[in-house]
Amino acid sequence: MKLDTKAMRHLAAEDWRVLTAVEIGSKNHEVIPTPLIESISKLRGGANRVHKSISALAKVGLIARLKEAKYDGYRLTYGGLDYLALHTYASRKEVYSVGNRIGVGKESDILVVADDRGEQKVLKIHRLGRISFRTVKSNRDYLRKRQGGSWMYLSRLAAEKEYAFMRALRDEGFPVPVPIAQSRHTVLMELVDAFPLRQISEVPDPAALYAELISMILRLAQHGLIHGDFNEFNILIKEERSKKQPSSEKGKDIETVEEEEKLTITPILIDFPQMVSMDHQNAEMYFDRDVNCVKRFFERRFHFVGTQPGPFFKDAKKTLGKNGAKRLDAAVEASGFSKKALKDLEAAIREQQDARGDQAGSGDEYDDESANEDEDEDGDSEEGNDSEEDNVDVEGEKDLKTDKPDISMK
Ligand code: ADP
Ligand code: MG
Structure with a gap:
C-alpha cells in the first residue's frame, strides 16, 4: 500500500x-x-x-x-x-x-x-x-x-x-x-541518519556493541518493559566520527593513539507497538526471545559469542524499579489506554506475526541485501x-x- x-x-x-x-x-x-x-x-x-x-x-x-x-x-x-x-x-x-x-x-x-x-x-x-x-x-x-x-x-x-x-x-x-x-x-x-543493524556488515568492536544492546534490554527491564521485537531491523546504528582523545589506556599502541578520528557507534532503538510489561504473563518468553535475537545475530554476522550466559529474566525481574527507575509500563498504561484496547492490539500484532511467519532474528535466508x-x-x-x-x-x-x-x- x-x-x-x-x-x-x-x-x-x-x-x-x-x-x-x-x-x-x-x-x-x-x-x-x-x-x-x-x-x-x-x-x-x-x-x-x-x-x-x-x-x-x-x-x-x-x-x-x-x-x-x-x-x-x-x-x-x-x-x-x-x-x-x-x-x-x-x-x-x-x-x-x-x-x-x-x-x-x-x-x-x-x-x-x-x-x-x-x-x-x-x-x-x-x-x-x-x-x-x-x-x-x-x-x-x-x-x-x-x-x-x-x-x-x-x-x-x-x-x-x-x-x-x-x-x-x-x-x-x-x-x-x-x-x-x-x-x-x-x-x-x-529522522535518524542511520542504517538498521541488519545492513551493517562490520563494526569496530562487536563485543562493545553487544554489551550495549544487552544493557539496553536490561535497562528497559528495570523500567518494567520488554521491547518484544528487539532485532537487527529495529536497531539503527548511528555512526559518528569524532576527534579521538589521545588515550593512555594500556594495550593501545602508538598508532591508534595518533589516529585523528574515532568512529563512535550508537544504537538507536525503534518500533514499539508490541512492547510488553515485565509483568506480562509471557514476559519471560518475550525477554528471552529479545536476548536470543541479539545473541543469534551477533554470532551469525560478527562471529561473536558472549562469554557470559544470560542475562536471565529472573535476575532482570529483581531489578524492576531499582535505582529510582520509573515504571514505564504502568505509566503508559495509566495514560489512557484501556486494558481492552491493549489486549486487542496485542492479539492483532500476534496474529499478524503468526500470519507472516515471524521473521525476527531469522537467520541466513534473510542474509542477502x-x-x-x-x-x-x-x-x-x-x-x-x-x-x-x-x-x-x-x-x-x-x-x-x-x-x-x-x-x-x-
Ligand atoms: P515496522 O513496525 O513496520 O517494523 P519500523 O518502525 O521498524 O516499522 O520501521 C521500519 C524501517 O524504517 C526500519 O527498519 C528503518 O529502516 C526505517 N525507520 C523507521 N523509523 C526511522 C527513523 N526514525 N529514522 C530513520 N529510519 C527509520
Ligand atoms: Mg520494525
Missing part, C-alpha cells in the same frame, strides 16, 4: 469536510450511509454538494463504496485516513511535503517528510490490517476477522501506543528517535526499489503516477 499525495492539492475545502464526516461516521458504522455523511458534513450546497465531494473522494480512492452493503454507503480507505492525518500535520505546520518511502516495515510504511523549513522527519504509517498474500490460507481467515473498521482502530492504537512509549522512553534518556507528533494511525518522529523486498508483504511494489536515495516522489497507482519530484500538500 502506497501513499499517493497527488490528489491532495486538488481537494476543495468541502471535500475535506466530507472526508472528515466519513471518518466521524465510521466511529459507529462500518459502512456510513450517504444520508449520515450529508448530515454530518452540513455543507452549504446541501446534498448535491456532498454528492459531488463523495464522487471526487471515491474517484481518488479515499473512500470506497461498499457493493454488498444493504444500503448505499461508504467507508474510509487507508488512503483516506492517510490524507486526514497528513492534513492535520499540514495544518499544524508539522509537515509540508512528502518525500520518498524509506522502508516498508512489517506493519507500516515509513516515509520521509519535511516541514516548510525543509527539515526532514519520518512519518510512520501503521497498517495493521495489511498481511502477506504469500501465506494465503491463514491470511484469508485473518482478513475475514479483521474486516470493517477494525484495521483503523487497531492501526490507530498501534500509533498511539508507539508514540506514548517513545515519549516515555525519550524522557528517561533512552536512545530512541525524538517523537514529534501523532495523528490517527501515524507517528511523526525525528534485499531486506526491503523481503519485508514488503503486500506485493505491490514490484515496480520500484523503495530504498533508492533519489526516488523522491511517493509512488501511487500506475495511472495516478506523478512526475513532480516533491509533492506539496497545499
Whole structure:
C-alpha cells in the first residue's frame, strides 16, 4: 500500500469536510450511509454538494463504496485516513511535503517528510490490517476477522501506543528517535541518519556493541518493559566520527593513539507497538526471545559469542524499579489506554506475526541485501526499489503516477 499525495492539492475545502464526516461516521458504522455523511458534513450546497465531494473522494480512492452493503454507503480507505492525518500535520505546520518511502516495515510504511523549513522527519504509517498474500490460507481467515473498521482502530492504537512509549522512553534518556507528533494511525518522529543493524556488515568492536544492546534490554527491564521485537531491523546504528582523545589506556599502541578520528557507534532503538510489561504473563518468553535475537545475530554476522550466559529474566525481574527507575509500563498504561484496547492490539500484532511467519532474528535466508523486498508483504511494489536515495516522489497507482519530484500538500 502506497501513499499517493497527488490528489491532495486538488481537494476543495468541502471535500475535506466530507472526508472528515466519513471518518466521524465510521466511529459507529462500518459502512456510513450517504444520508449520515450529508448530515454530518452540513455543507452549504446541501446534498448535491456532498454528492459531488463523495464522487471526487471515491474517484481518488479515499473512500470506497461498499457493493454488498444493504444500503448505499461508504467507508474510509487507508488512503483516506492517510490524507486526514497528513492534513492535520499540514495544518499544524508539522509537515509540508512528502518525500520518498524509506522502508516498508512489517506493519507500516515509513516515509520521509519535511516541514516548510525543509527539515526532514519520518512519518510512520501503521497498517495493521495489511498481511502477506504469500501465506494465503491463514491470511484469508485473518482478513475475514479483521474486516470493517477494525484495521483503523487497531492501526490507530498501534500509533498511539508507539508514540506514548517513545515519549516515555525519550524522557528517561533512552536512545530512541525524538517523537514529534501523532495523528490517527501515524507517528511523526525525528529522522535518524542511520542504517538498521541488519545492513551493517562490520563494526569496530562487536563485543562493545553487544554489551550495549544487552544493557539496553536490561535497562528497559528495570523500567518494567520488554521491547518484544528487539532485532537487527529495529536497531539503527548511528555512526559518528569524532576527534579521538589521545588515550593512555594500556594495550593501545602508538598508532591508534595518533589516529585523528574515532568512529563512535550508537544504537538507536525503534518500533514499539508490541512492547510488553515485565509483568506480562509471557514476559519471560518475550525477554528471552529479545536476548536470543541479539545473541543469534551477533554470532551469525560478527562471529561473536558472549562469554557470559544470560542475562536471565529472573535476575532482570529483581531489578524492576531499582535505582529510582520509573515504571514505564504502568505509566503508559495509566495514560489512557484501556486494558481492552491493549489486549486487542496485542492479539492483532500476534496474529499478524503468526500470519507472516515471524521473521525476527531469522537467520541466513534473510542474509542477502534485499531486506526491503523481503519485508514488503503486500506485493505491490514490484515496480520500484523503495530504498533508492533519489526516488523522491511517493509512488501511487500506475495511472495516478506523478512526475513532480516533491509533492506539496497545499
Ligand atoms: P515496522 O513496525 O513496520 O517494523 P519500523 O518502525 O521498524 O516499522 O520501521 C521500519 C524501517 O524504517 C526500519 O527498519 C528503518 O529502516 C526505517 N525507520 C523507521 N523509523 C526511522 C527513523 N526514525 N529514522 C530513520 N529510519 C527509520
Ligand atoms: Mg520494525
